[in-house]
Amino acid sequence: MPSVPRPRIRRTSRARLAAATPSRTPLRDEPNIAEVEYDGLRWINIERPGPLERAWLEEHFDFHPLDYEDVASRNQRPKIDEYPDYLFIVLHFPVFDKAVGRLNAAELDMFVGPDYLITIPNEPIPPVSYLFERCTSNSDFRESLLSKGPGYLLYRIVDDAFDYCFPMLRKMGNKLERIEEDIFEGRSREIVRDISNAKQEIINFRKIVRPQRAVLNDLERTKQRFISGDLEIYFDDIVDASERIWDVLENYKEVIEALESTNESVISHRVNDILLVLTAISVVVLPLTLVASIFGMNVGLPGGGDPAAGPSTSFWIIIGSMVVMLLGMFGYFRYRRWL
Structure with a gap:
């Protein structure tokens, strides 16, 4: 992306933020910023940023205003924007929402510079949170993670987030196997809802993974500015992991x-x-119904009333009409090749 001019960003004071906040909402004096540092490299993690966190970012970093708008927006597509002194990356990862029982897309915004990396998930992403906690609590792990520069740190964050997808895929595969077993165990009607839910999960997963395949290819192209040459194979591994996830989803789509x-x-x-x-029951009962219908007619019948009178002319007319109708229907069915 070409370099753009950097207009001076209008700062929002904390007093103005407090005045704009309703009185019933508890006010925070400090932004929720988590930071870890080693050997001049800073990793700043900001979960669910609000106005106070965005004001802190604007105060400490001179990013483009459009990037701040993207951070505040909830409807961003995966992308990578390249600036002279930093990269702005937007990625999506699947997260299971227990409240609604379905997969949702969690957005991870990242600013990558020569001596810092800022991660801004719009909701907690377990692999990113776990990696940051380990980096905070374990000094040896922090040294091994941050001593190789922002490129390696970016790789570990993205790689752990993609690795987190594979256990979710295994659970989906186990669910498909259970559905297949239930189909042939006589529960085909009951599992229609299960098939619909599994299909919706696969569709949601595909919607999350598909758009960022191109972003990972762009990241592989632009990574040279902050990543040394010996780390190139690591980012190739991320692309391979993304392709494996997509292949599994394609397979699951065909299976479901x-x-x-x-x-x-x-x-x-x-x-x-x-x-x-x-139909068999109807065929068995049909002759009995025919006999009962004939002898239920209000005309002279054989063996009914006066034996000397015999059957009336009406009886024979009705029987003849029934035979003609039977032969006509039989001929029509043969003509339509139904018999």
């Missing part, structure tokens, strides 16, 4: 579609079996 088709076929076969039984 096949399971859905198989389940519909099983339900159709069972409906056909039920119709076969009902």
